[in-house]
Amino acid sequence: MVAQGSTTLDRSEVERLVRDVLRQKLRGQINPPLQREQHATATAGKGGPPHPLVVNVSARHMHVTQENLEILFGKGAKLTKLKDLYQDGEFASEQLVTVVGPRQRIVPNVRILGPIRNYTQIELSYTDGIYLGIDLPLRISGNHENTPGCTVLGPSGAIHLSSGIIRAQRHVHMSTEDMAYYGVKDGDEIKLRIDGPSGLTFDHVKVRYHPKVILEVHIDTDEGNACDLESATNMELIK
């Protein structure tokens, strides 16, 4: 049972550790980017679903208007692609911002996901919200009614958002044939079952229809960590 051994570090070693940590803090390397992307698939087979089930964890991110992008990154700034996301045309940009909460706590390295949107929005986990001191409302992307705001810092300037900070409601992107297979329609809710050592079943996974999407569930980092998606042995959408 008791497998831990402990050794005493001498004072100079402790001082070195503390110095290293402070130096690192000053370089701004302390707060976690938490950009882990988890991804798992179940094969689509004969008589099975039209598309394989893909579940992705959305790390904290920002969507941005061209106007706000130019305040943050300078006149004429453009989003440049770091890598493609699962949905066609969507991408993680190279642009990073710092989110400043009401108590002056910050989360640096928040990535902007492209393309440019017609609204500016920041999606955080509850863990982030508690840390920043922001009471995050649970919303579907784009619904900013009664949502809080924050200050965002970029290399060329800062913006103060009066609203647009949300926790994204867990959702599944579906095409017409996906909805037909699962017997649901746009706006319905379905369950997502994750089997594994930290298995669980999520309720209220909102169906979001778009003719051009392919089947993909989005959960946030709290949800991905709660079920330890990386160790999932099976995943299933159930009614």
Add this chain to the structure above:
Amino acid sequence: MVAQGSTTLDRSEVERLVRDVLRQKLRGQINPPLQREQHATATAGKGGPPHPLVVNVSARHMHVTQENLEILFGKGAKLTKLKDLYQDGEFASEQLVTVVGPRQRIVPNVRILGPIRNYTQIELSYTDGIYLGIDLPLRISGNHENTPGCTVLGPSGAIHLSSGIIRAQRHVHMSTEDMAYYGVKDGDEIKLRIDGPSGLTFDHVKVRYHPKVILEVHIDTDEGNACDLESATNMELIK
């Protein structure tokens, strides 16, 4: 849809913000204590369960041997009570330590939970583990086989644990009459259903028997945030 307004902050304002943030970092106030305690009860009624169902979120914490406590807090150090926990005799102490991960990232203000144990152990969430760079094994308290270690700093000294860092498996403390009511025995697993806007059903909630405990489920902060326990409308243990 587009409810956010944005205003440009001038350069001096941005500089002030950054200065404030750096100053705060130096004072070590940046990393989140995340000591949110969530608590909800369902009344025990006639013909109902012998005890009300209580679900608590365990924030990151440490258990400690007397020997390690004295290295961290000085010779003859004792745990002093900050507040009682739900189980009789368990308490949150006033003693806080700093956990240093392998990449020199730190999590300060990790609270020691008393009383003194015969092993030293640190329980973190996966969010913490990813941040620190520690691949946390899922374990029942006290099982340290093949678990990683870390460095822990206290005001009087530091220890290097060679093992004992875990993610605690979700579990439910039950007395004999609780086990009889739910039809389970020590070591069984049961499900915990949380209804609400972020509702879900946790599998693999391990039953832990002790003659003196009262019914209480423990989940970690990732799990508590995933289901937004604070907004739960109903909770239920189901087989």
